[in-house]
Amino acid sequence: TQLLEQSPQFLSIQEGENLTVYCNSSSVFSSLQWYRQEPGEGPVLLVTVVTGGEVKKLKRLTFQFGDARKDSSLHITAAQPGDTGLYLCAGDSGGSNYKLTFGKGTLLTVNP
């Protein structure tokens, strides 16, 4: 069974600070997706990474996929209260079945 462990589980920071959250596994994933989920809503896709070592930037968010495709990180620069939410990573194991394995998420709170 493939597992994704996310850390930290909870993170509370002040506006303007930088942060990094992690997504780790002992298994190799064909691709990894990051989502943000707000209370009462569905996960909203942030990025998909598919190549080992890949780095993608989305405004103040930087995503990295590990060289071995077993781990990923999300770095946020100058966090804002609007970044508050549950950050989820999810991976697929490849082949023609794209079902996702999710981590439990990092709950980020950015205080003004």
Next chain:
Amino acid sequence: NAGVMQNPRHLVRRRGQEARLRCSPMKGHSHVYWYRQLPEEGLKFMVYLQKENIIDESGMPKERFSAEFPKEGPSILRIQQVVRGDSAAYFCASSPQGWKTQYFGPGTRLLVL
């Protein structure tokens, strides 16, 4: 382009009743996935469907749960004789054929009394 739509957003059932959850994928998407999110747990895969076919139902309980994605109309997740443990948020996601990226709907929150 409308996103993935799910209805109802909230559903209350008494034990023993049936629950029907509907999912309309994004336009042009032929693959549908259902996931369940229990309190304090992550999202868990339930079933993967393409039009008129169940591709993978390995995450779905063998009893009381069924899913379909007909040629016309939305995908349906059906739970018969609901029990309190079925209370959860159920999310549907869709993707175009050959794409790994999945787009999620807002979910249906099922409460079993």
